Amino acid sequence: MIDIKQFSALQKKSKNSFANQRQLMKKVMAGQTVLCPACQQPLRLQTPEQGTENSGIRCKKGCTDIQLDFV
Numbered sequence: 001m002i003d004i005k006q007f008s009a010l011q012k013k014s015k016n017s018f019a020n021q022r023q024l025m026k027k028v029m030a031g032q033t034v035l036c037p038a039c040q041q042p043l044r045l046q047t048p049e050q051g052t053e054n055s056g057i058r059c060k061k062g063c064t065d066i067q068l069d070f071v
Helices: 004-029
Strands: 044-046 056-058 063-067
Touching: 004 044, 004 056, 004 063
Parallel strands: none
Antiparallel strands: 044 056, 056 063
16 A cells, blocks of 8 residues: 555656656757767657657667657
8 A cells, every 4th residue: 555655755756757758858859969868878869750660769779768659
């Protein structure tokens, strides 16, 4: 059973994680160089126009893999 304090801490951590991912996506989409936190390789934006099946932001190794839907 999870108590209110644990739930609140989990909710705060989730909110911060979402905000960090959002900032990372904004930087990559603006053309800034952003490194993968795990392997330190540059993150790349892959769009449907590039002919890739999985559009999103990822590093070469796949440590970071944020899938995006383009409409």
